[in-house]
Amino acid sequence: MNVKNSNLTQLIACVLTLSGLFFSVRFFMQVEFNINPQVWFSAQYYEQFIPFYIAIILLLSGVFVFTKYSQANLYLASFGLI
Numbered sequence: 348m349n350v351k352n353s354n355l356t357q358l359i360a361c362v363l364t365l366s367g368l369f370f371s372v373r374f375f376m377q378v379e380f381n382i383n384p385q386v387w388f389s390a391q392y393y394e395q396f397i398p399f400y401i402a403i404i405l406l407l408s409g410v411f412v413f414t415k416y417s418q419a420n421l422y423l424a425s426f427g428l429i
């Protein structure tokens with residue numbers, strides 16, 4: 348039974364990592380960087396980074412589960428996976 352749980356955990360980690368990688372690349376391509384400093388202090392500029400940030404956290408969650416990081420529960424809880 349322990350081997351079965353380990354395999355399931357590794358499968359979940361791979362799915363989280365691959366989906367996090369996919370969405371990270373997808374949302375990064377949508378981010379528009381602007382060299383105008385006046386734009387940096389607007390809410391609209393920072394709102395475009397929110398999906399990218401969530402995708403990075405998803406990617407980290409998968410990596411942490413895969414490497415059996417002791418604090419992985421904090422990241423998994425943000426997605427309701429524990």
